Amino acid sequence: MSRITIILLGAALAATACATAPPPPVPEIAPVLVAASAEGVVVLDTAAESFFGLTRTGRQVWQDRAAFHSGAVPVCLARCPDAVFSGAWTGPDPRPWHATPAGPRPFAAAPSTTAPSTSAPSTSSVRRVLSARTSRDAVIAEGPAGGAGRLRLIRPDGEPAGVPVDDAAEVVWSEDPGGTTALAVAGDEVLWFRHDRRGWRRLPGGLRAGRTWGACTAAGGERAVLVGDAPRLLSGRGRAVPIRTDLEVAAECAAGRGSAVLIARWKDERGTPFTAVRGVDGTGAQTWAREVRAEAHVRADPVRDRFVIAHGGGAELVDGGGRTLKTYPGVSSAAYTGDGQLVLLRADRGLHWPAP
Numbered sequence: 001m002s003r004i005t006i007i008l009l010g011a012a013l014a015a016t017a018c019a020t021a022p023p024p025p026v027p028e029i030a031p032v033l034v035a036a037s038a039e040g041v042v043v044l045d046t047a048a049e050s051f052f053g054l055t056r057t058g059r060q061v062w063q064d065r066a067a068f069h070s071g072a073v074p075v076c077l078a079r080c081p082d083a084v085f086s087g088a089w090t091g092p093d094p095r096p097w098h099a100t101p102a103g104p105r106p107f108a109a110a111p112s113t114t115a116p117s118t119s120a121p122s123t124s125s126v127r128r129v130l131s132a133r134t135s136r137d138a139v140i141a142e143g144p145a146g147g148a149g150r151l152r153l154i155r156p157d158g159e160p161a162g163v164p165v166d167d168a169a170e171v172v173w174s175e176d177p178g179g180t181t182a183l184a185v186a187g188d189e190v191l192w193f194r195h196d197r198r199g200w201r202r203l204p205g206g207l208r209a210g211r212t213w214g215a216c217t218a219a220g221g222e223r224a225v226l227v228g229d230a231p232r233l234l235s236g237r238g239r240a241v242p243i244r245t246d247l248e249v250a251a252e253c254a255a256g257r258g259s260a261v262l263i264a265r266w267k268d269e270r271g272t273p274f275t276a277v278r279g280v281d282g283t284g285a286q287t288w289a290r291e292v293r294a295e296a297h298v299r300a301d302p303v304r305d306r307f308v309i310a311h312g313g314g315a316e317l318v319d320g321g322g323r324t325l326k327t328y329p330g331v332s333s334a335a336y337t338g339d340g341q342l343v344l345l346r347a348d349r350g351l352h353w354p355a356p
Contacts, residue, residue, distance in 0.1 A: 034074060038338075038341055049068050061081050083098075084129050092126075095127065126141060141169070182195070185226070218300060231253075256307060279320065301342070313347075
């Protein structure tokens, strides 16, 4: 998952002591929060062609242009903006790296004392960090491009483990906001994982994934959504019910404690972006709908049954039934931390943390 001083602030205050400086205009390509914790955020700024790591107060800790241009994806470690990057648009994945104020540093997984083949630095063409708290507590998808690979579970208090997968590059990993439970869509399987002081371990059981390209998880794994040809709502890692909406195809999802949303995107013949948001309840039935004439981003509150929708230079807080609770102007992006704090990002990369 702040950004620049408002240039007009001094002029506005000079004009009238009672006036309030207007929020900075939101550019057509606005910065986006990609990760957030109570300590800070990671921001993708397309105009600046960079990722930025910012503290809670908005102080810039690091900037990474190489990650932007290579197509790498960030994952926050124990707290943002401390982050590791991995992956690439094309060609073999580079070795994952840690973003620091002094520049990128190699992200080296802790070595194994008894099973070097499980924990040695990978030379695979696919090397994607899916989850990490430290270099001794991480999940890495690795293997040949387009071939069978594994999920390497690196544990702080035990030997690493390997979970075979059909195609490491295509694994979809969805971690609940509390960081205790995750699901992985690997080929035609949905695998479940649990994290504790000993690291990640695979849980027994699973289910068929079908053609699934996205997932989201909430409430410690008690609620999850699979997005694909046949979207499904999962309860308690076992029961799956079909999700019924009027969308032909959903691209994304956001799962909350009591409900979820599916999201579809398209552009008209003039190139105008549209976003369709559909709320669903615990039975998988559609309960509300919203059409947005803009590129909208939706995030779920992990503590309360509500969502924040950012679009068109503002953010809208809605409850589980789609009713507007509050609006925030001058916002380019919004996100929640794992403990339910809302953070708002301005176009100048400034941060605001509204009171609950």
